[in-house]
Amino acid sequence: VLIENKSALASGNRALRDGRYAEAIPLYASALLDMPELGKTLAFNLQWAHQRMAAMTAQANARCLGRITQQELTGLAAGSRPADGELISSILFPRAGHAESTLASDHVRVLQVIDGPDWLMQAITFVAGKQYAQVELARPTLMNFVFGVLYKQIWNARVVVCADDGNGANAGARLASIEKLRGTAWDQHVDGMAAMFDPVGEPRPARLGKAARQLVARLNSPLLMAFLHEVKRPRRDAPAPAREVACGGGWMPFSMRSAPAPRPSVFLAAHEWQYLPAVSLIEFGGIPVGVEAAIDGAPSALPVRLLAGLRQFSALNGMSAAHGLSLRDTTGAQPIAADMPPDAATGEAHCFGPSGLRLRRAWYASARLLRMHVDTGAVSEARVLRAYQYDAGMDGQLAMVAEAPLGLGGDTALDLALLNPYLPVLLLLSDGRGQLLDLALLPFPSLLPHGLHAVEAATLDGDAMAAAAVLAQRYLDEWQQAHSAGGAFALGEYLVDVHGAIGTERIFSTDLKEWLWTVFGTRVKLWRLAEKDEGDRNFWEQACRASHATGDAKRYAEQAARERAGLRLLAPATAIPTLRALSACRVDGRNVPFRRGEYLLVTGGQGAPRYHVRVPDFTLAPERALQTEGVVRHPTILVEKKSGAGLQEGAGAAVIVFVEAGTAQQPELIYPFALDGPMPFGYQAPVQFPSVVVFMSADWPSEAALTASLESLRSQSGVTLASVNLLPAGGADTHGLQRVLAAVFPDIGTLWERTPGETESAAVIRALGQRPEQAGGHVVMMGQATLLHDSRTLAVFAHLLAHPKVASVGCPLIGRAEPKPNAAYSVQFSGLAGQSQADSEPVLAPVNLHALFPRALVPVACNGSAFVMMLETQVRRCLKQRTAAASLEEVVRGWSANLSERQMLHLQATGLTVEALGTLPGHVPGPVACPANFGLHLHLLPA
């Protein structure tokens, strides 16, 4: 044996010298396994052969069995090609400004963004892994200061903070940013960090803007004002970085690179197994996933847990029988098919078995890069972790998406370059030679942090990883139940309303559609098109279709059956279905776990608020309303096709709606871009030119403001102003007000002086009593000094109020937010919605509904009295009961409680705004409980 192995060593050496690296590797590997006394030499030779072989890219790729990617933790783009420099951006401050990049045109740049929930850890890792002699930080933000300190401490780099953009144009804004920073609780930290930076040098005063010079003088801090928008190449002679950093009372390694856990000296990469003599390859999904020492062994001899996991993975992906588990002799003998036991237990989600490995953290670092930390526990021998996905689109093939040796005791970081961010991930643990030891399954990886379904995990309490594991297991069990019953999923059809869509929405992504079909056998279907869009039918149908939908006849038959029997979910194009809705099993007599008008709302990027939304059914017949309106404002579930029965009561979100930010500046969105056309609404208003009575009880900041407001009322079109009534507070200059009112409305304007002790509402009642009640008349309450910049405002309100379930209508109130530099207007008030956090009782809270529901109609629990339109008959009834109330605000809120009992709604029209004049209304004092099922309810999800 020894001679043979010596001969293997000699042969390996010969192959290496001749450049036959592929042959050398297995020879060395074979020798290593049996000649531990020569381990050092053999390991060196093996490594050398690996390196040389990798250099021969074409050959290496030709043998590639799938994706072989062990990307560096910090280097998504590293290694692909040399870069002159790197631009570091931070998504933690994505909205900090829209300043131009400082990219220089004559430099090739590679972008790196720090992401993830543990950004500090990532920043440390990044810095430790990227050695630079000089670092330029383009913006004076806190995050950049942290970077600067880290580069200073770890690499002793020259750190410059650019507070001027070279031409001085944005200097003021940037300096303001620094000032702002220094004025916060962080100022001590910033001062401390800034002190570590390089002293001012090469200031190039000629190019220093005036504001920048003033800043230098004011700050008297050692910030270097730099104008060279370039980053030097790494300094080769830089000192080695420190290996640990104090963190939370302990010590934490910087990164895998700077403080790697000891790794096994030898392991065989998957593509090298085929060179091993006298082994059988365990094939799964069409590629080898491990080796079996005994050639006459059988896959069924694998541990039951492994078999069950593989079976579960196979079922989830709908893998064909040809891709089942089998053995293949490396000498070229025929494969031996192996049956997987049908009664194997269902695999556990996110868990390893006896190996003791633990998936500590995992998150999406980019759209397809899943980054994970694995706790290797007490592992003391060579272990290799490989990750796989099954790509149904390429005629079915398993693909390896990661391969990494594990550290011996401690954490191992692993990057998975996923084929598809939704498809199940299989994690296989083997020894250094390839023998399978353990397995873990991520059936729905998009539940992991920063995945598109992560918001579902946020609905559970506790750690995001734990919540994702719990949900993954729950959905897997549900999926298994439905799958075993022949595809008895509760959801039959997923229909998309493409009104307003531009094709870039997530629901149209190939990844999502292929996943829906592969795992759930569900397809995306086009809801009806507006007549004007009929010409685009082919395009939208194509956009909804999965381009490589595969499957056997059974799958198609199951799909057809479920479309006949299941629920139809109709959603806007900005939504994707939740895993809860997709995996739910259809069981007769059981409530479905999701319901109409309940969904999750994700706004903006990471860190932006996420909500669990419940919208009441405010239309008598949703289907009819949809037909009339033609647009899906809120996701809805249509009746079951087969039974014709209505939806049973349930709870749970069926879709996730993404509200994209950044397509336009917020002030542009809310003002003055009123719709040119009428606001769509599912109810035809029967009244033309409705009669409107206006009551203005606000404290007017000036006669000028009142004049403007009255003139804006007079310019309203589409309504008939019956009367305009001023109800000034006691002590007001009624003569002046009367003069103004008479100037604008000489015929229909009336000023009502309040008698001593008379409340606003009592005054309104008195005013109303002076005129006969008009059926179908409308009343506008202006408790706040407001101005209507759109001449169609009252007409739209009256139109909306014609709906039999709508009691009142309001819209967001906006006000000038001076002196904010970049926002001339901001939303101040937008109706009261039931809002709750954690498990607290819902309260009425002012919510910026416009940001959440742009250009929509939103039923809220209560409208404030700042600007609201009601039916005259309702107002009379309401006020008669509540004349003792002190203010209209209280009247309106009290009235809302009464309305809720009658299942009436207040409607917010966020497609319109009115501007507040003078002092903006404050928040409603104190929480007011409201019925949870009445009006819009928002549950703020934890970040």
Add this chain to the structure above:
Amino acid sequence: MRICVVLPSEQQKAQAGVRIRYERITAQLQAGGHTLELVPITDFLVNIHLAYDCYLISKCYDARALLLAAQLRRAGKLVGVDLFDDYFSQADDSRFTRLRYWLRALLRNCSFVLCSTEGMRSVALQYAPDLPMHLMNDPSPGDDFAAMARALDQKLAAVRATRCIEVAWFGMGDNPNFPVGLADLSAFGAEVARLAGFGVAVHLTVLTNRRALTADRLEQLRGLGLPYTVQEWSEEAEQQLLARSLLAFLPVNAQQFSRVKSLNRAVTALSAGAQVLSAGYPLYAPLDAFVYRDARTFLADLARERLLLRAETVAQLQQHMQQLASVVNEAAGLAQFLAQLQGRAQGEDDSAYAVIHGRETTGDIHKFAQKRAALSVATPFCTLELNFDVRFAMSEAGLEAMVSTKKVALLAPAVAALLQPGKNLLTTEYKMLSVSRLKVQQAPVSGLLALNCPAADAAAYPAISTAIVDAMTAMFPGVECIFSEQSKRTPWHVPVPRVSGVAA
């Protein structure tokens, strides 16, 4: 025929769009006995430029073009507009009110419309269903198909050797009004990412304008999940990138603005010997035989070394280019179309014009109007301090007009009799006139204007604009009013007179 393309500025001559659309056909037109010259609109300040037979307004989106077109038409010249960006069909978007007004007003004086695509022609038809229209495709950059065949072989050999696919994305990365460019790349980037991993690596190079590289967009790019490099666009860099790239990725979203774009980018990429992978809206359907619609098909073809564009199919591409982007055909088609129109334009007596300056206008427009013998008129919204010919201001009694003494002679005699002594502003002497004496209907808006805030102005704008047009018509009989309002933030309304054949 002598053709004058009127551009907004001298700098515009260097823009890629101008180079592609006009310069590529210039030589061919000359060969046919025609001339095509690029003239900045500012040149019309000092020169009458009446020597041309045909004037083509290109990207001059302000009142200068409206005034110039009106004057040229009355001088008996053929005036047309070249439309290649759709800012006109978003009827529910008040940001483009000014452009919808611009097109309506311009078409009143146009004899024809030139369009870059069928989609753009559909848009134009909504505004001018009866005007003659011609579709001129963007011509391709060259016709060296032999060199293309060589380049194709070299690129394939490079992929064989390196097992790395170089992918190019090039073009404008942003638009101030629409999510395009890098937004599309981010949204459809998964199509490129899925190329990697099956025995080949992928590297993406993004070549775009610097303005587009904001933190938000860089963040979006980061989400692509594949290695990429960002470089600033230049013509030279684009040529170099396409010369070394196997594949050009051209995603297109389905919003109206993107749907009517030309085939230019695909034509450019194919002409450089790059394969094209397009995702999203099938804008490049006319080139379907050479455009991949999904990454997997491309990979499969690459493995077979039978890519859509290869040495054997170059001749077929050549035929396509002849139909869709031939310099010869496009130049000939344009010349023939214009020749048919010759003689249709008939001169008329010149009219009086007034350029009404709104909230956002420019000194250049004011100067242009006065040099072109038009009245330059300030509304109460105008904040520029210039020597206007007429100024309207709001007083308690309603609108007051100040008329430059130099223009009093143009007033209707009955109106001139109503003038009151005025005052001097800047270097202009004015006479005063109360608009209320002209029997012009005025809604009460003084209170709104006094607030001096955008919301109040928005409420008052339509009423005041209408009153000013009525007043100007009464003061200067026969005057044609042209509005100069560049504001995107004010949902303004002004009356646009209807003319035969032009939709309101």
